[in-house]
Amino acid sequence: MIALVIRRLLQSIVVMLAVALIGFTLFRYVGDPVAQMVGQETSLQERAELRERLGLNDAVAVQFGRYVGDIARGRFGISYAIDRPVADLIAERLPATLELSFVAALFALIAGIPMGVYTALHPTRLLTRVFLTISLIGISLPTFFIGILLILVFGVWLGLLPTFGRGAVVDLGLWTTGLLTASGWKSILMPAFTLGMFQLTLIMRLVRSEMLEVLRTDYIKFARARGLTDRAVNFGHALKNTLVPVITITGLQLGSIIAFAIITETVFQWPGMGLLFLQAIQFADIPVMASYLVLIALFFVVINLAVDILYHVVDPRLRIDRGVEAG
């Protein structure tokens, strides 16, 4: 177990270093940092001095080391386009994205698991067909199109829900939240639905196929033969055994949700990190791009690591396999 944790930790560090290298390469070689910082009238000598002062003449390895040290301390540089520290920009935008992603994931789980269980237990009923059709549409409709249709129906035609922004937010010092106000909740409904729709279909299909698989196994037949109630068999035995992969996939999908938030945030003008990143791409604002990349990679690596370790904690079978292998 400890060996596993150490090995995964080392792998994660290698991945982060690789991503940092990409971020550094962007920073250093895409466009000239000095040209971005000075005006037209700056003389060549001043430019050279600035170059020296910024350490751009040092060996590349030294510069890379400094970059890694900087980002490890949360110093991400200054945005070319907005002329403010990137760390501040991200800190402002982070709560919006995380809140949206969290609500979307929760929605996907709460709706997806029951739908999956139902479709597995009653494979021939009409409602099952409806659910499966919804899931097919959910996978094929582009996220942004779902969002736009929602805006058209609930925002423009019915006028029920706000179509952009977070609504009223409460400032909690380090964190701003929209989940404490009515307008905040109204604002998050459509974006969260849009973002969660794809995950919902994924979870539903996963639960369904896992359930169908488990329901065929001997221990379920045995449980039925012993005369256990349907409820005990379906939920106590079958569902319980399907939840391990569901938790894993949902965990791994959290990173994707945060990344896919770029699209949803654009549709609903949600003031999160995704919108920031997209604007950075349009203006070729390298510091913001590189920092977003490093940050999102960190999310992914931490989530993957946590899921990997959790997996081994939750599922005893994996531990036994490993023990046999080692012994």
Add this chain to the structure above:
Amino acid sequence: MTAIARLRRTIARVRDHDLWHDFTASRITVAAAAVTLAIVLAALFAPWITPQNPFDPAELDLLDAFTPPVWAEGGDWRFVLGTDDQGRDLYSAMLHGARISLLVGFASVLLAAAIGVTLGLVAGYSGGAVDATIMRIADIQISFPAILIALLIDGVARGVLPRDRHDELALYVLVFAIGASGWVQFARTVRGSTLVEKNREYVQAARVIGVRPAAIVLRHVLPNAMGPVLVIATIGLAVAILTEATLSFLGVGVPPTQPSLGTLIDIGQDFLFSGEWWIVVFPGVLLAALILAVNLLGDWLRDAFNPKLRKGVAR
């Protein structure tokens, strides 16, 4: 043998094949194939079956802008599905847009397949450190969503390329970004098949008689690894079209002067609140239909190539 006889024999062989029976047995798949074919043909022949060339500013008249579809009040029979903010006929723009979407989709899948199959063959056949390096890179890349990688490549290209040539190069950048973000599935699958095939007797025999490794890989291993590649390419096409549409919608894909389906939706989004819903809805429906149809075809292909899932085979 004459050409006609050969053709007849080919048709007979196709109709006798398992896959053909499988295909005709599934009505949804036949419908999906029909929809895909219809959209591809319509896109291919767009210049001849549309009343207007939406890319030619000389053919557009701003006075025609925001004409609603023909059945709504103020509709005009010249513009059956209405017009956008530039006075572009939406029907013409959609077919030309689908053309760009399909072009980028096919080109980027080809690129992804070329990169992926090559790396997969190299990794699988050579093994060792080369294999480990390629597959670790693949592992890292696949843990990030493709759209993020495509966005990143696109963003870097914007920083590197001269600003005044962005629009001109946008299509190439897009194909490269989507292609480079989708190679991993190809590489993984081909590597797997290569590992199996390279220990088969016929490969060993080829090695013994002194066939060069490159020739073995290309002539003997590759043909046997192509089945799954076709499946991945079909599903990859749906993903590539979706990615293109998403990037264009986000404003970092195809320039608005040559709108793809995603660009049209992006343009239309600005006019949602003033009631011009058709600019968004029609291109969106066409895009969704295309992706759904290709997805269904891909699903069917995957099941058809997997004998364990065949109907009639005991499970």
